[in-house]
Amino acid sequence: MTNENNAEKAMSVEDVRAYSENYNMGSAARANHVAANAAVKNGVIKAATSYEGTRELTHDFSIELKQGSITDQQRSGRCWMFASLNTLRYELMHRWKLEDFEFSETYLFFWDKFEKSNTYLENVLATLDEPTESRTFEAINAYPADDGGWWQMFANLVNKYGLMPKSAYPESANSKDSDAFTQYLTTxxxxxxxxxxxxxxxxxxxxxxxxxxxxxxEDIYRICVIALGEPPAKFDWRARTKDDEDDDKTEAQKSGPKFDKASKTSDGSTQLDSAKTDANNKSDNAQGESGIDERKQIVEHDITPLEFYHKYVPVDVNDFVTLCNNPMKERTFYTNYELKYSTNVAESGDLSFTNVPIDVLRQAAVDQVKAGHPIWFACDCMQYCVRDGGYFSKQAVRVDELFGTDFNIDKANGLKYGDYPSNHAMTITGVNLDENGKPNRWKIENSWGKSTGTDGYYVADGEWFDQFVTEVIIRKEFLDAKTLKATQAEPVKLDPWQTLSARCE
Structure with a gap:
């Protein structure tokens, strides 16, 4: 092609001059200069943050679930794992009356890296005759043991390896900042x-x-152990329960753990015995005259992670289903899809996602929170996010006003063109319902520590939820009959590059 023909493709000096003149012309010039001053000095998000939008998006909710302390994934891509564990720890805390609790994220992180490595090598064996430049092999080879994942990956790990408290297997430098570990494991x-x-x-x-x-x-196992420490096969656990004024136990408590009561020996030391808590051990006397914490305790010795999961977690990870909302015409609603090469545990099979209309997904989420259960969900967390203060809202981040142009890609095209991919998982722990019972605000527990959001929590408005939330994990009991039937249908298989959902990090 000649230079003459190429010239028509180029931006000319005259084009640029005209753009500059329009930018600096008339009444628009003042707005442009104010916007530029704000953006250059403070960054796009801060410059675009609307005080009106944030004022209207209050951090109060008609339904809130009392959760434990905010967790922090730090410099790792374990959001999907943190969100999953935050969902389960809520159930454990409330069943066993604990003030706070945190699972060991590093424990599942270890086994996820190990299992992803095995699955990658199995996928290599399954595609030995594929050219390395084929689309299939490129998809398999791209991220053999990355940090990202989905809820169903979490369920695979829990089913096989169980769970343990953080005290039994705490964080390490390579779980908090996983880049170098992942880099050399991948190599x-x-x-x-x-x-x-x-x-x-x-x-x-x-x-x-x-x-x-x-x-x-064997090499992979050694790498994981050196980076993270070897996971314990058994561990001890001790936890103090909340004060219970009427001293009643739930049925689960009666049949479950041993409750020990602290008592003082003749030499002044403290020992634990299994004596029954007497009527005088009320909440106002939980810390007795001696200063000793006399609340009841749960005590376990030499318990395995699988035993811990089955004994103390009052929900079955297999009783949840993944609902997604992908309104692309190529992805029909009430269809069960299976994504090839998506699993982390080779023998567990690929992951499935049931695509439903947004109103179905939204209502299932409302019903589950109203019943007192948190929700794992996936979204594009980069869209219209104000980290300071904790907002997800197009009314709070007015980039349209800042740049003087519209941003109106709908959800179907946002997914099709890769502009709204799911990239982060969090936990819904509350919802505000308007006078018609429709959700207009969602309370979101994040895993970025307490320094972001409002003490680690965010609020998302209803419009943001509908547009940028792609998946929710719902207990089967909160599904309508049509959706439940769809989750049980034979799945339509999708290649790994076909748009449906994406791993969260």
């Missing part, structure tokens, strides 16, 4: 994939390759 996995494919090209059998893969996994 090792790519090296293993290269060798598997080269040996295949020289005639090695699949049995020989799988034997080699198991040797590779």
């Amino acid at each position: 090792k996995l790519h090296q293993d994939a290269i060798e598997l494919r080269e040996r295949h090209s020289k005639g090695a059998s699949i049995d020989e390759l799988r034997t080699l893969k198991k040797r590779y996994m």
